Amino acid sequence: MSKDLNSTASIAIGAQSIAASLGHGLQKQAVLHDISLDIAAARWTSIVGPNGAGKSTLLRALAGVLPHSGQVTLLGQPMQDLPHRERARQLAWLGQNETSADDLTVWDVAMLGRLPHQAWLAPPSAADHAAVEQALRATRAWDWRQRALGQLSGGERQRVLLARALAVQAQVLLMDEPLANLDPPHQADWLDVVRALVAEGKTVVSVLHEITMALQADTMVVMAAGRVTHQGACADLATHRALEDVFDGRLAVHPLQGQWIALPKVNTPAKKAPMQIETPPVDYERVVPTAERRGLIMINTGHGKGKSTAAFGLALRAHGRGKAVKVYQFMKVPTARFGEHRLFEQLGIPIEGLGDGFSWKSRDLDHSAQLALDGWAKAEATIRAGEHFMVVLDEIMYPLRYGWIPLEAILTCLRERPPHVHVVLTGRNAPNELVELADTVTEMTLIKHHFKAGVPAQRGIED
Missing domain, CATH: 3.40.50.300 (P-loop containing nucleotide triphosphate hydrolases)
Structure with a gap:
């Protein structure tokens, strides 16, 4: 695996020799294979790769929600040594296809993100209320804060769950497919939120299937078959080549108005002409070479x-x-x-x-x-x-x-x-x-x- 990172940058998350399996008994299958990588602090890192590459599994291992071998460090400390409440304050998690009780209001769901900051059975503080309001406004969910989660569309629910993660106000935010069910305008809103977080010195790591959106990140991790095949700056040609290769040349990275975009390559099969029985030619024009032989x-x-x-x-x-x-x-x-x-x-x-x-x-x-x-x-x-x-x-x-x-x-x-x-x-x-x-x-x-x-x-x- 190649790396192209600023060696002087501090490390938000470090992974050393991570391996993980899914399933049990005879159905147990190794998914991650000896992965080592560093995630730079105050940067946005996107993780991409084909279906089944192990992207979500890697993110869950980094978040500490999936058993694994090897070691993960969070802000310089071994993850397993951190008390659960401290870990929950430092690292916010938005999983793929997450749900919450449909009868909870939008406000209540977002307030769940403040639990690591609250004493047992203590009511929310003024700081908790301010953090939740800020998160709901950032995701444009403030206007329906009193509605029940079960009354929302898939995209609206996703924005509420994102607000819950933002309300933690953690130094590190891990998001698995955060753009699921979001229309393009709200994807753009999400991009603004991420850039604002990084500007504040926070670290964002996201698994994305939207490759063009992933190319907006600072750094990209490319995965295939449970391994990291490349880690480098999103603007580097080496990253573009690794991205194209991992998708077997089915997409290409192009510059557009100062940004990089990924477009699929579609091979249109030629139309087959109906089979015909041809009459042997009687008169035909024979092409006779007239040029001299030369190097080609x-x-x-x-x-x-x-x-x-x-x-x-x-x-x-x-x-x-x-x-x-x-x-x-x-x-x-x-x-x-x-x-x-x-x-x-x-x-x-x-x-x-x-x-x-x-x-x-x-x-x-x-x-x-x-x-x-x-x-x-x-x-x-x-x-x-x-x-x-x-x-x-x-x-x-x-x-x-x-x-x-x-x-x-x-x-x-x-x-x-x-x-x-x-x-x-x-x-x-x-x-x-x-x-x-x-x-x-x-x-x-x-x-x-x-x-x-x-x-x-x-x-x-x-x-």
Whole structure:
């Protein structure tokens, strides 16, 4: 997991080696697996991921309402060492699909948030009344404070439950799906409340399915299969890539009016033409190539599997014809020993790793960027030298996306290369400028993937 946090910021919640299971007996199933992370104080952190990733379970573990192994600290103190009343004052909780007695009034429900501040059986104080009024006004529920909870719509009930959490006036607020049943205007109100809390120096952690809203946070935690795969600033490209990857490329993050938004990618299947029996052509126009043979620029892009594999197939075909081939891999480390390395070494095809893996595994993104730039210098020299029939730039779109390699440098090299040199480039999200320059562009489309069925990576298939 990669992190991109301000190391000087104080920590509101710390988690070390958290593991948790749900169910009992034979139905017991591990849901969280050895999670360690720090939540910065006075910041808003959003937790996102696909269904079943373990987001709500993690939030419940951090709140201390779910048994787990490992340790959670709250404002620097072990959670289990804090008296229950003190914990309830410091940490407010809004769970998913929470309910309350339908015969209680809105005012009474919000006042429940003040219980940690009240002595046993003591009436609410003036401070309690002020806190509840402030919370109800913040959620725009003040006007119906005397109505019974059972008379409210789902969205109105959610605003009352949010008011109950705000009334605690805790330093840390954990919210699981707080936007459930809220229409867009009231989602905007919620966003204003969160930003006001953070401005006061309070910490907010929220699980959200509304990815565009989650991108408004300071920091994002991305989860998959019970693990944290990335933690970083919402504005960072590394976070956007991790977000797109965890949803299998089914969404894309775009800038809009100074904000980041997430839009779904919809693949519209082509309409099938009705089957027809064709008459063999008698007269047809034969296309006769008239241009000279020359080096080609070929791109394999898209979110489907097989971009690198197809490029390796071209390299093998060229090698089989006695042509000189060189393969550069911009994500693999120099010591990588995957299947292609073992085969190419046996055949005498030079292959070189230039990177250090995915950005969320990087310990130093500046170092990763320099590796990419140094690797491009090697690849550019090989292309310009003209000693190879084919040069493969595997996963070069990855450093391009992060701006580690200037796009114009690659375009210039491809335009100025010796005319007989073929160049194959692979990776998702090929820039339009490269697509326009290329001779052949193939986009791989993801239809199904065995990972979705729980089949792990296998030697000889993935590596």
